[in-house]
Structure formats: C-alpha cells, structure tokens
Amino acid sequence: MEVTFWGTRGSIPVSGPKYAEFGGNTPCLQIALESTTDTVILDSGSGIRELGIRLVQTRAAHSRVIHLFLTHAHWDHIQGFPFFPPAFMPDFRLHIYCTKDARTILDRQMSTPFFPVGLDVMGSTKLFHHLLPQEVTTIAEATLRHIPLPHPQESTAFRVDERGKSVVFATDTEHAPDHINETLRDLAEGADVLIYDAQYTSEEYSAGKQGWGHSTFAEAVKLARAAHVGKLVLYSHDPTHDDEMLRKIEAAAQEHFPSTVAARDGMKLTL
Structure with a gap:
C-alpha cells in the first residue's frame, strides 16, 4: 500500500514562496493498493x-476505476472535483462514497x-454510494471502515486495511477538552499510519478556536x-501556517512522538 499526499492544507488553498515546502x-489523498490497480482517493480538495x-x-497502468471517499461537504474538501479530468472522460468509472448525499452535494457546487x-x-x-453506519466497503482485498467525527455538520474518519497494513484518515475533527475520542482511538488501534487534523497550535485553539471543528498537534x-x-x-495545515511555522510544529510533536511527520504536498508513504 502506498499513500500519496496531493493536498494537505485546511480551509483554503495558499500559494507563494512561504509555502513551497509543505504546499x-x-x-x-491517493491510496495505491497492492491487490488491485483501481485507485482509491480520499477527499477532492x-x-x-x-x-x-x-x-x-x-491511464495504461491502472484499471481506470476510481473509488472516491468524501469525508464531508465543506468547500475545501470538494472544491477540486469540478477540475478532476477523469470525471469528464467516458473510459473512467467513478465510485463516489459518502455518509451524505454526494450526488446532490457535487451537483450543487457545479x-x-x-x-x-x-x-x-x-x-x-x-x-x-451512501455509506451507512458501521458499513464496511471492500475493494479487492482491502476493507474500508468509517466512523463519524465531531465537526460542524459532521465529518468522517476512514480506516483502510489491506494485507496486514493499515492507514487511518481523521480530518476534520475537534478533540474533547478532557478526554480523547475513544471511538477514533478504537478505529486507529494498531494502525501503521494515523493522519490526523492538527490545524491549530494549542495556543491558537485556546485563544478562540474552540468549536471551529479542528484539533492540535498536542492532541x-x-x-x-x-x-x-x-x-x-499531522494534517489539515492552517492557511496562516507557513513553512517555518510548520517545521516548528513538526519538531515540537517529534519531541513527544518521534515517529511524526507534518504532511507535505507530494509526500509518499509506503506501508
């Protein structure tokens, strides 16, 4: 299994030399499975x-079958779909999965x-495909499970398992003030990779970001x-966080959990 990060920024795209390293x-996210040449995509920012x-x-190297899983309908997670070239081509087949009415959502934005x-x-x-609670999706030898996440209008976390390897995608989500999300912990238990919403620093969160639906690297x-x-x-970088800031956040997280990396556009992880 290989995970490729095509977009890692939360809220709104940013550009310029200050964002060159992290994007x-x-x-x-793109997930390349071992058991099929179908393509799995998480979110369409x-x-x-x-x-x-x-x-x-x-196109000659894969099946041209795409499985797109949407965490939720906020603009930064769907805004790229109208510019997704395979969606316009008759030789591609798109399976679109969401706990919400994805057809209406994507149609309305266009x-x-x-x-x-x-x-x-x-x-x-x-x-x-309208995902139901506790539904498990199977793609070749891979299974995808999902749970709801606390976020305005609710988001969805996904876990992908294939041949003993696993990745969990948990964005956008807000932590509780006095305990971890036990349901998310159970979903992520023993995963090889946890991709988690770390949009704010603890100081930013305490200074007025409570209730905005995002978490911190400390959490x-x-x-x-x-x-x-x-x-x-660490994922869903705040648009105000430039490369210098994200390097500091990454280093601070590594002091407490050494096997930490802040996501960068173009980064690949092979499991």
Missing part, C-alpha cells in the same frame, strides 16, 4: 486536479451561477500514543 493544496492529470497520463457546466456534462460513469500525539500507531502524520 498549499486542500485535502486529497484542490489537490485532486493534479492527481487527475497524473491518472490520465498513466450549478448556476457557481460553475459554467453541470455534473451532467461529465462523461465518466459515476456511481454514488494528535495523545491519540497516536493511546492507539499505539506506528507513524503520526
């Missing part, structure tokens, strides 16, 4: 545009006056320890 695209270009360029063409002009075959460390994960990836 500025909003959330999008602005990072999915470049991923789509790559999938078209390498409706007048927000976008020049509608979902109906996309030439790919699109199949929408990420607590959860990683409690769930006995192999590697912690």
Whole structure:
C-alpha cells in the first residue's frame, strides 16, 4: 500500500514562496493498493486536479476505476472535483462514497451561477454510494471502515486495511477538552499510519478556536500514543501556517512522538 499526499492544507488553498515546502493544496489523498490497480482517493480538495492529470497520463497502468471517499461537504474538501479530468472522460468509472448525499452535494457546487457546466456534462460513469453506519466497503482485498467525527455538520474518519497494513484518515475533527475520542482511538488501534487534523497550535485553539471543528498537534500525539500507531502524520495545515511555522510544529510533536511527520504536498508513504 502506498499513500500519496496531493493536498494537505485546511480551509483554503495558499500559494507563494512561504509555502513551497509543505504546499498549499486542500485535502486529497491517493491510496495505491497492492491487490488491485483501481485507485482509491480520499477527499477532492484542490489537490485532486493534479492527481487527475497524473491518472490520465498513466491511464495504461491502472484499471481506470476510481473509488472516491468524501469525508464531508465543506468547500475545501470538494472544491477540486469540478477540475478532476477523469470525471469528464467516458473510459473512467467513478465510485463516489459518502455518509451524505454526494450526488446532490457535487451537483450543487457545479450549478448556476457557481460553475459554467453541470455534473451532467461529465462523461465518466459515476456511481454514488451512501455509506451507512458501521458499513464496511471492500475493494479487492482491502476493507474500508468509517466512523463519524465531531465537526460542524459532521465529518468522517476512514480506516483502510489491506494485507496486514493499515492507514487511518481523521480530518476534520475537534478533540474533547478532557478526554480523547475513544471511538477514533478504537478505529486507529494498531494502525501503521494515523493522519490526523492538527490545524491549530494549542495556543491558537485556546485563544478562540474552540468549536471551529479542528484539533492540535498536542492532541494528535495523545491519540497516536493511546492507539499505539506506528507513524503520526499531522494534517489539515492552517492557511496562516507557513513553512517555518510548520517545521516548528513538526519538531515540537517529534519531541513527544518521534515517529511524526507534518504532511507535505507530494509526500509518499509506503506501508
């Protein structure tokens, strides 16, 4: 299993020399499985545009079947979908999974006056799957489980398991003030990689970000320890956090959980 980070920024894309190292695209992960050449994608933020270009360029090397899992409908997690080239091509088949009505969500963001063409002009075959509580999705030898996360209008965490390897994607989520999220800990138990929302520093969170639906690197460390994960990836970087700030956050987290890395656009992890 290989995980590629195409977008790691929360809230809104950013650009410029201050963001060159960590990147500025909003959330999008690609998971390459060992048991199939189908492509698994988590979220369709602005990072999915470049991923789509790559999938078209390498179309002979994979099945052209794409499984897109959406954590929720906030703009930074769906804004790249109208610019995803495979969605417009008839030889691609898209399975789109969400605990919400993904068809309506994606159609609305492409409706007048927000976008020049509608979902109906996309030439790919699109199949929408409404995920039910405790439902397990199977793709070849991989299984995907999900749980709800505390976030305005609710987000979703996903765990992908294949051939003894596992990755958990937990963004966007807010921690409780006095205890870790036990349900998320159980989902992440023993995972090789935990990707967790660390949008704020503890100081920023305490200074007025409570209730905004995001967490901190300090809480990420607590959860990683409690769930006995192999590697912690800090994710959903705040748009005000430039490269210098993120290097400091990464170093501070590593003091408490050495196997920590702050996600960067283009980063790959091989499990």
